[in-house]
Amino acid sequence: MIDPQLLRSAPEVVEASQRARRADVGLVAAAVRADADRRDAIAEFERLRAEQNVFSKRVGAAAKEERPALLAQVKQLSAEVKAASERSSAAEAVAEEAVGAIPNVVLADVPEGGEVDYVVLREVGEVPSFDFEPRDHLELGELLGAIDMVRGAKVSGARFSYLRGVGARLELGLMHLALDRALEAGFVPLITPTLVKPEIMRGTGFLDKHADAVYKVEGEDLYLTGTSEVALAGYHSDEIVDLTGGPLRYAGWSTCYRLEAGSAGKDTRGIIRTHQFDKLEMFSYVDPAEAEQEHARLLAMQERMMTDLGLAYRVIDTAAGDLGSSAARKYDVEAWIPTQGTYRELTSTSNCTTYQARRLAIRHRTESGRTAPVATLNGTLATTRWIAAILETHQQADGSVVVPEVLRPFLGGLTTLQPLS
Structure with missing residues (x-):
């Protein structure tokens, strides 16, 4: 798998490698999008899980009359966290497949072209x-x-x-x-x-x-x-x-x-x-x-x-x-x-x-x-x-x-x- 940091910071280098290989340059843009979607999904999951943890602590410290409302909110957050986790896992799989489809980035002075271009x-x-x-x-x-x-x-x-x-x-x-x-x-x-x-x-x-x-x-x-x-x-x-x-x-x-x-x-x-x-x-x-x-x-x-x-x-x-x-x-x-x-x-x-x-x-x-x-x-x-x-x-x-x-x-x-x- 190629370096994801290179994909994020210098996608043009990966595109140049694809052109040198006579391979699909469009794979790079697709991988960049999938990687960004993956990171967004993970961030959303982590935000919701942190919010869930905060509410769980509030429930423990809340007065008896406040707990039913807070528990309802915790239940709702729990469902949202579960859905966010599933989206994160799905985005991870898509990103892994998209990035994994790109062959290794060739070194800068490797000859371009195919079998006869050595x-x-x-x-x-x-x-x-x-x-x-x-x-x-x-x-x-x-x-x-x-x-x-x-x-x-x-x-x-x-x-x-x-x-x-x-x-x-x-x-x-x-x-x-x-x-x-x-x-x-x-x-x-x-x-x-x-x-x-x-x-x-x-x-x-x-x-x-x-x-x-x-x-x-x-x-x-x-x-x-x-x-x-x-x-x-x-x-x-x-x-x-x-x-x-x-x-x-x-x-x-x-x-x-x-x-x-x-x-x-x-x-x-x-x-x-x-x-x-x-x-x-x-x-x-x-x-x-x-x-x-x-x-x-x-x-x-x-x-x-x-x-x-x-x-x-x-x-x-x-x-x-x-x-x-x-x-x-x-x-x-x-x-x-x-x-x-x-x-x-x-x-x-x-x-x-x-x-x-x-x-x-x-x-x-x-x-x-x-x-x-x-x-x-x-x-x-x-x-x-x-x-x-x-x-x-x-x-x-x-x-x-x-x-x-x-x-x-x-x-x-x-x-x-x-x-x-």
Whole structure:
């Protein structure tokens, strides 16, 4: 939820964010009205309740002959207080819905526009070239006995796969490398739940713009998570956290599930876009004043992984209209996929400022002693789709694949993945 004080004092800032997102600017005026109505209703309720308390005291001190008239007035006030309370509750619900419909206010220099309006911040590494016709990652995966999409489809349907043999070892190696890097950086590892309550899913913003990608468990009031960000954000919901020693940083390892509704035709071959995958997700709770610095820190960790894996990549500043409802800014890190001749997103990191924390009631104690919402940030440090870029980038003419040096200790010293035959 956006800061209600910002909505009241500077609605033009919220309107500018909506325009940058190509979203409905009219939501802002509606939210301002609903917020004002809510405050008026609360004030009226409190006025009547105070008046009721005064009359109640007068009844106790009144002479016997005065009491019947005063009691009648108290009864009338009691009815008015009850009606005012109901109006206040109704106004509160309307205001909460109206303010909650507005996505996070984007940071001032985030690019305006939609999916194609991103800004490339930098390109890093040499785009690989080959003196042979390169194979795509699925063909390589089949040659290596690493990826089995046919049996994945047989058992579970389209966009499911088996990682087998060196494919399974590659994924575990990637995840363990990322975990080691996270531990070095002071992150606390968590194996997170992959089923969460609706209030946690809603609080992180995944029942808003991303609702068509979420699996709902039939017959249960639970959702499958598409990222451990959801469970990591919920970890400290309804709590006051201690940030006096610096940010709280967690690394969540989990299997993730995405329905991918509406994504027909987008990277449907292979393992770049599947319904199930594993991921190591970084998540930080920080003082809002430190959020942008923390965002740069998460991005630097992701870029180090790309460089050490020998991948050519670029970093883009995602346009406002392509952000999820919770993000105030998101950087995508896209690796070069040789057989597609383009960059594809491998990972991203988002600064959600105080938006998720307000919805999930996560606060910290400020220097003044008061409580205030924290800022939350997230970023992926390893996931299944990275295997596609690794296989294609490091392939050889005979179908073998050179293992990046940083992964070799996690594969028993293996330097090259060889075709099965």
